[in-house]
Amino acid sequence: MTSKPLISVIVAVYNGAKTLQHCIDSVSNQTYLNKELIIIDGGSTDGTIEIIKSNQDKITYWESEPDNGIYHAWNKALGHASGDWICFLGSDDYLWKSSVFEEIIPHMIKAESQGTRMVYGQVARVTEDEEICCLDGDSWEYTWRGIIIDGIGSFAHQGMFHHRSIFELYGMFDVSFKIVGDYELLIRVFKEGGNAIFVNGLIVTGMQIGGITSNCVKLVNEMARARRKNRLRVITIPWLISYAWAICFPFLNYIIGERYVRYLVNFGKSSVTYLSYKKNVILEHKNDQ
Template sequence: MPGIQDQLNGYESEKQPLVSIISAVYNAEKYLEESILSITAQSYKNFEYIIIDGGSTDNTLNIINKYQDKITYWISEPDNGIYDAWNKGLEKCKGDWIAFIGADDLLYPNSLQIYIEHITQHPKRQELEFVSSLIELVDERLTPLRIVGEAWSWNHFKKNMSTWHVGMFHSKNLFLKYGMFDSTFKVSGDYELLLRPKDKLMASFVNQPTAKMRTGGISSLLLLKASKETYRAKVKNGILSKTKSQLLSIIDILRLNYRGLFS
């Protein structure tokens, strides 16, 4: 039978779970320092910070070295895209909850605290696998554009990606149960991962912004790639047949090309 101190330690661990923050970066000198400072300034202190660099050739490594005493682990080597980098981070992290923060994303100072309070007060906290929040889209100068994000719903999510990676917390149990990211995807791997549980995903929602995400206008080429990968993810997970997926993909391509002509 566990002693009183063991019980207290278990209680503290439950109230103060370890958070792993993973950042995949590549030639990110422009905004990386801002992002690092937003993470290291968090009011919630029980977190580890992991940076996976893809072999940057600009000033990125100098910035990482400047803050290496605040970084739990980092490495710089070529990778096979963001999901390959995230998987490398997952192999090193020890957190109960895991967040993926881009090199140009900024966390609000109390973001981690907001998530942890939400999780520890949740009536099904032991079963939670995924928590999302609102995020604030901003331009390059951090001028607010709009607030986005919505509660996860299978009926909506199986049609479109309705969450934003900077506004997501993943339980380690999610990866233990469903595996890591499929690195053959280049822009929609986070969507594919969350399709795997289907309507069995145990999700919750924080109805307030937790981060700022820079958006500089998504190119038509990237939208086309995301569209193709989204349909591939649905076929892979049995959401759509290959035939229906191909038909809907063609319609999307025509729509995006039409929009590009008049944008």
């Protein structure tokens, strides 16, 4: 691997005229130059195409036609991506600061030297005014356990950089999933173990609260299907807690607002994962005695 690996940024968009320019600018303004931007539009009618055309000098490849959702769009983009490392964004996401790539590159170089296929940082959940509600992203030990053992979404995909070998070895996103195709891919890659590098303290991306994953019941049900597909245990105590939370989400959202609900969601996931981890450590200690 060279000292300046190519980073591919893949953006899926549909009628995202309100936010797409910010997303494009956050990529083009990166001080790290060895990068490319690929945009797949789902056939927008709101002015998105005009924004893309006005930024063609910043875009390596783009296309616009109806598709089958975000994971179908990302799969199409992978066919045009040349990067050693790939990150995936929605049109309302944006890289947090101009030095994100510069700061993540040393960790990518270290990861490839170790055969590690993922490097990630934190994601800031923000309001429309870009006020931070909370930060997603924790150590790989907790993140892996949340994904594989506990069956909860204890990660934010927008903060992750995937080595291209992931898609060569494990395939692309399963387009039958509309919300958790990223979660299902991570199960495939890491269910037998494997390491990832967490860059603590580095905010990679800003992500607006709301969007497709705000449909909590559908989210939890799709996660269950992803686990069944990969022959992982579905009914766990953390998963049951997540399901109960999903049922309560619309009421709580109405009462206290999405910003504070999101904070509670993150606090709850962190607490459940931590308690599950501590329980496992205690059990392993007993078994070793």
